[in-house]
Amino acid sequence: MTEKNHASLAIPARDPNEGPALPPRHVEWKRAKIALVIVLALLAIGAARTVVTDVMHSHSIATRTQQNAQQYVNVVVPAQTDGGGDTTLPGTLRGFVESPIYARATGYLLHWYVDIGARVKQGQVLADLDTPEIDQELAQAVAQRDQTASSLGLAKSSLERWQQLRQRDAVSQQELDERQSTYNQDVANLAAADANVKRLRQLESFKRVVAPFAGVVTQRNVDVGDLIDAGSGTSRALFALAQSDPLRVFVQLPQAYAQNVTVGQDVTVSQAELPGQQFHGKITHISGAIDVPTRSLQVEVTLPNHDGRLRPGAYVQVAVPASAHARLLVPGNALLFRAEGPRLAVVDGNGHVRLHKIVIAQDLGQSLEIESGIDASDKVIINPSDSIADGDHVTIAPQQKQSQQPQPASGAKAAS
Incomplete structure (x- = not known):
């Protein structure tokens, strides 16, 4: 019995013609468990990566939103003028005496003797009429x-x-x-x-039309055979005459400089078409009242013109005495136009915007000369948005290039 049992339990001999032997079941089960653990580990890693990515993305969005919510501004510190110097203002050259020449008798133009550009003497015959x-x-x-x-x-x-x-x-x-x-x-x-x-x-x-004063003929409006009506109501002027030596220059001086000029002061006149040449005149008349619409004072300058280089009617630049005290200069692109008047946006020490009411002494084109409203230490916002309001919190951007700073000038130059 014992020998039979041993014989039945003995492993049969393997046929060499059969395929490879299969692993035992417990080995296969172990391998399946390992594969399952690996898959679960990969799924856990993927889930953890997704969660971390979502958290990082949310944090990035929050950070970017916070950054976008901040309002960055560029500021500039006002420059200070040294006072004195000259203020250059536009002016118009006029003849010392200018007059249209009308006929006092009705008739036909028989002959004219002078044309435009002719220099005539007082009493010289300009034309003859047939009456x-x-x-x-x-x-x-x-x-x-x-x-x-x-x-x-x-x-x-x-x-x-x-x-x-x-x-x-x-x-x-x-x-x-x-x-x-x-x-x-x-x-x-x-x-x-x-x-x-x-x-x-x-x-x-x-019948003899003569020159009432010495000057130059600037217009001739008639020709031989024209019917001439007497008077200046509906009739046209025969000639226009201007005295070109000396000349008069009319300048509109801003109210802020009205107290700086007096009769007899020397001024310098220049013309763009005559580069490098300066002409010197004197203030001879000052209007006794400020013009209400323009808030300016009319000043008349008498200018010698012996050589005739300057012509009546020309546009010139006149350098008149400027303010005796220093003012602040800010870039022109810092100005805010509000219904209450001009404003400048200033950043205080806590980063809040304060809109300052200002008084502009002079518009110099690329910069503004401020009479009052700001201090030399104020940080003025340049290129402010139209929506900026008093009390807004802003962040000052890194300092701009030096060219952004308003350049002080010894003599302020007014725009034409």
């Missing part, structure tokens, strides 16, 4: 004057005879008074006739 109506009226007036003179002679001799008769009491006093009245009337008629003849002769003298 047949005035000539006829003058001839008639002279004839009437001769008739009146003849009547006066007869009345005078008659009065003298009646006076002699009255002395002999041959005529009444009434008759003598009548002869005296007739004589007086004829005297008055002769005076009226003489005045009429003188008027027509003076009117006829206007």
Whole structure:
């Protein structure tokens, strides 16, 4: 029995023609458990990676949102002028005397003697007119004057005879008074006739159009054969005449500088078309009132022009005395236009915006000269957004390039 059992439990011999032997079941189960653990580990790693990515992405979004919520601004510290110097303002050259020349007599233009650009002397003939109506009226007036003179002679001799008769009491006093009245009337008629003849002769003298002053002809508006109407109401000017030496320059001085100018001060005039050349004049007249619409003071400068290089009507730059005290300069792109008036946005020590009401002394184009409203230590925001409001919290960006700073100038230059 024992031998049989041992024989039945013995492992049969392996046939060499059979395939490889399969591993035992417990080995396969162990391998499956290992594979399952690996898959679960990979799933756990993937889940952990997803969670970490989501957390990092959320943190990045929050950080970016916080950064975007911050308002970055660029600031500049006002520059300070040193005061004094000159303020350059636009001006207009005008002839010292300018006048359109109208005709005083009605007629036809017979001839003109000067054209534009001609320099004429006072009393020089500019044109001749043909006035047949005035000539006829003058001839008639002279004839009437001769008739009146003849009547006066007869009345005078008659009065003298009646006076002699009255002395002999041959005529009444009434008759003598009548002869005296007739004589007086004829005297008055002769005076009226003489005045009429003188008027027509003076009117006829206007057939010769002459220059009322020495100057240069700037316009000629008529030609030979034109019908000329007397007066300046609806008629056109025959010529325009201007005296070019000396010249007058009219300047509108801002109210902030009105107290800095006086009669007799020297000024310098320059013209862009004449680079490097300066002309010196004096302030001769100052308006006694500020112009309300422009808040400026009109100043008149007399400018010698012996060589004729400057021409009436030209646009020039006039350097007049500037303010005696220093002011602050800020870039022009820092200005805010609000309904309450001009404002500058200033950042305080806590990073909050404060809108300051300012008074602009002068607009210099790329910069503004501030009379009041800010201090030299204020941080002024440049290029502020239109939506910026008082109390907003901002962050100052890194310092800009030096060119962003307003450059102080010894003499402020006004824009044209």
